[in-house]
Amino acid sequence: MQLTLGPVLYNWKPELWRDFYFRIAEEAPVDTVVVGEIVCSKRSPFLEEHIPAVVERLTACGKQVLMGSLTLMSLVRERKAMAELAAAEEFTMEVNDLSCLGMLGGRPHAIGPFVNIYNEAAAKFFVSRGAQRICLPPELPLSAIRTIAKSQPDTTFEVFGFGRAPLAISARCYHARLNKLSKDNCKFVCEQDPDGLAVTTLDDEPFLAMNGVQTLAYACTSLLGDIVKLDDAGVGALRLSPQQCDMVAVAQLFRDVIDGRLDAAQGADELTRVYPIPVANGFLYAKPGSTFVAGAGEVHRIAPVA
Amino acid sequence: MELICPAGTPAALHDAVGAGADAIYCGFNDETNARNFPGLNFNREEMRDSIAHAHRYGVKVLVAINTFARAGNVDLWRRAVDDAVECEADALIVADVGVMDYVARTHPQQRLHVSVQAAAANPDSIRFYVESFGAKRVVLPRVLSVPEIAAITREVDCETEVFIFGGLCVMEEGRCSLSSYATGKSPNMDGVCSPAGAIQYREENGALISRLGNFTINKFAKGEAAAYPTLCKGRYQTDEGCGYLFEDPASLDATTMLPELRKAKVSALKIEGRQRGRAYIERVVKTFRHALIALEEGRPIPADELNGLSEGQSTTVGAYKKTWR
Numbered sequence: 001m002q003l004t005l006g007p008v009l010y011n012w013k014p015e016l017w018r019d020f021y022f023r024i025a026e027e028a029p030v031d032t033v034v035v036g037e038i039v040c041s042k043r044s045p046f047l048e049e050h051i052p053a054v055v056e057r058l059t060a061c062g063k064q065v066l067m068g069s070l071t072l073m074s075l076v077r078e079r080k081a082m083a084e085l086a087a088a089e090e091f092t093m094e095v096n097d098l099s100c101l102g103m104l105g106g107r108p109h110a111i112g113p114f115v116n117i118y119n120e121a122a123a124k125f126f127v128s129r130g131a132q133r134i135c136l137p138p139e140l141p142l143s144a145i146r147t148i149a150k151s152q153p154d155t156t157f158e159v160f161g162f163g164r165a166p167l168a169i170s171a172r173c174y175h176a177r178l179n180k181l182s183k184d185n186c187k188f189v190c191e192q193d194p195d196g197l198a199v200t201t202l203d204d205e206p207f208l209a210m211n212g213v214q215t216l217a218y219a220c221t222s223l224l225g226d227i228v229k230l231d232d233a234g235v236g237a238l239r240l241s242p243q244q245c246d247m248v249a250v251a252q253l254f255r256d257v258i259d260g261r262l263d264a265a266q267g268a269d270e271l272t273r274v275y276p277i278p279v280a281n282g283f284l285y286a287k288p289g290s291t292f293v294a295g296a297g298e299v300h301r302i303a304p305v306a
Numbered sequence: 307m308e309l310i311c312p313a314g315t316p317a318a319l320h321d322a323v324g325a326g327a328d329a330i331y332c333g334f335n336d337e338t339n340a341r342n343f344p345g346l347n348f349n350r351e352e353m354r355d356s357i358a359h360a361h362r363y364g365v366k367v368l369v370a371i372n373t374f375a376r377a378g379n380v381d382l383w384r385r386a387v388d389d390a391v392e393c394e395a396d397a398l399i400v401a402d403v404g405v406m407d408y409v410a411r412t413h414p415q416q417r418l419h420v421s422v423q424a425a426a427a428n429p430d431s432i433r434f435y436v437e438s439f440g441a442k443r444v445v446l447p448r449v450l451s452v453p454e455i456a457a458i459t460r461e462v463d464c465e466t467e468v469f470i471f472g473g474l475c476v477m478e479e480g481r482c483s484l485s486s487y488a489t490g491k492s493p494n495m496d497g498v499c500s501p502a503g504a505i506q507y508r509e510e511n512g513a514l515i516s517r518l519g520n521f522t523i524n525k526f527a528k529g530e531a532a533a534y535p536t537l538c539k540g541r542y543q544t545d546e547g548c549g550y551l552f553e554d555p556a557s558l559d560a561t562t563m564l565p566e567l568r569k570a571k572v573s574a575l576k577i578e579g580r581q582r583g584r585a586y587i588e589r590v591v592k593t594f595r596h597a598l599i600a601l602e603e604g605r606p607i608p609a610d611e612l613n614g615l616s617e618g619q620s621t622t623v624g625a626y627k628k629t630w631r
Contacts, residue, residue: 099430118374121404144377168477171449
């Protein structure tokens with residue numbers, strides 16, 4: 001099973017973002033890396049100057065690089081930027097919105113987790129249009145993943161394996177709303193929360209994480225204990241989504257468990273040390289996505305704040 | 307502009323026909339439609355009879371087959387398509403690319419509308435649906451402003467339809483898993499959002515607490531009106547502030563936007579609420595019919611006539627005026 005490093009979803013300082021990828025290139029045992037700003041186009045200009053160096057370093061270190069498209073685009077400049085990215089033959093695009101399919105004109109591409117592929121009929125359609133890799137939506141249960149993956153054996157199917165699962169996208173920026181700012185004059189307040197801003201209920205239960213126009217889970221998806229089942233279901237790659245933790249260590253843990261060098265339970269303990277956020281995998285078992293299903297099938301809630 | 311009204315039951319459909327709807331949308335009583343609530347929707351025979359009834363009065367019926375087909379059971383969605391065609395539906399409202407592909411191949415003459423759940427938010431994605439499946443109309447997500455709607459309508463080769471009244475999604479429709487994160491049931495897979503079966507109310511020191519799944523969605527002080535605990539309209543806290551972080555518990559009322567929507571050359575106006583009762587449907591449809599007649603005759607549009615019908619007591623024009631842009 002391959003490992004993919006998903007795009008950084010948060011607003012990281014551009015130099016730290018660049019250095020993060022330089023280290024990933026040199027040290028992380030991942031096969032594919034998705035690069036680019038996919039959440040908010042206002043952040044894109046700051047990363048642009050670093051993209052060539054990042055792509056070059058990753059490629060030189062043997063990683064396959066995919067360029068992630070925006071998830072929701074409405075402005076003319078956003079559509080133009082995506083059309084340019086789609087036209088750049090040196091890049092393979094990971095499509096996060098169907099708008100990009102027309103721009104690609106049938107060229108081979110990958111599909112990201114924000115395109116709704118819930119069944120084998122949809123998968124077949126997208127494969128016929130040139131999709132070579134498909135990262136399925138995080139809320140899909142294992143039974144659906146299996147049916148879809150087995151229906152297109154020549155396509156690499158990927159599932160969201162680590163990180164806060166993206167749950168929703170809006171035209172409205174919630175970081176701006178919280179800070180009583182307009183979206184156009186947001187002062188980039190989301191950069192204060194490079195791991196997402198924790199949202200708790202009025203009873204202090206951890207619930208969600210806010211990331212500008214995007215809303216994510218508070219819990220960290222971890223499918224470390226489900227690798228055997230995923231492999232059996234025909235999943236070809238696991239996606240690790242960057243969080244504020246040692247992502248090289250995260251990738252190494254997943255690699256070691258996949259390769260049988262590390263026991264899954266031991267790996268899970270270690271993962272909690274590397275990223276001490278409650279874990280969840282409920283989506284995979286058709287349970288609430290906030291829950292964690294241990295091997296025996298028992299459902300645990302995410303841990304309350306102390 | 308066509309007035310598109312919801313019907314959760316054959317009786318509601320009859321009422322909407324009588325109240326002045328140009329078209330009515332409804333769905334089969336299974337998971338193929340995004341209002342898959344107990345006791346709601348149409349069996350095959352009811353659908354056939356209801357469509358025949360509507361047609362007698364020159365009213366169209368649009369059948370919503372707008373959830374994403376369950377892997378391994380796509381035939382349920384294909385059968386819904388076949389049956390809706392056979393019942394002489396005027397259009398099918400579809401969200402799943404796999405289902406659209408089936409409609410286009412098997413029933414190329416059938417008029418196809420792109421559901422709001424398909425998240426077609428710009429001209430490029432709409433063009434994709436038009437070119438791939440011959441879609442004739444797209445229902446636009448409630449995240450767009452009127453100028454954006456006007457620009458899209460100018461640029462695309464199909465009709466546009468927008469919501470004017472009822473529930474308001476603040477997240478892009480068809481791309482929201484908040485409900486399944488908290489409850490295990492999602493709009494895309496199960497046709498429900500923040501389902502009633504997952505709600506619990508409890509009183510604590512005089513306050514009413516609403517919970518969805520395992521999470522507290524809101525607390526209401528004594529006497530405060532308690533809105534339905536829809537996830538994106540709950541009260542939450544962060545280190546940087548608390549309150550309605552995503553949206554107030556308001557619903558959409560775009561009555562005042564009708565002149566601008568007409569200028570934007572929108573083809574159809576949609577009222578949300580297939581889960582609503584007959585009296586509600588009748589009143590909303592009549593009110594909007596009167597508003598559209600007033601608009602045509604150049605008279606001022608009567609405002610505020612629907613006060614008290616909205617969940618959560620307050621209404622908003624939503625993204626149509628992007629005060630937050």
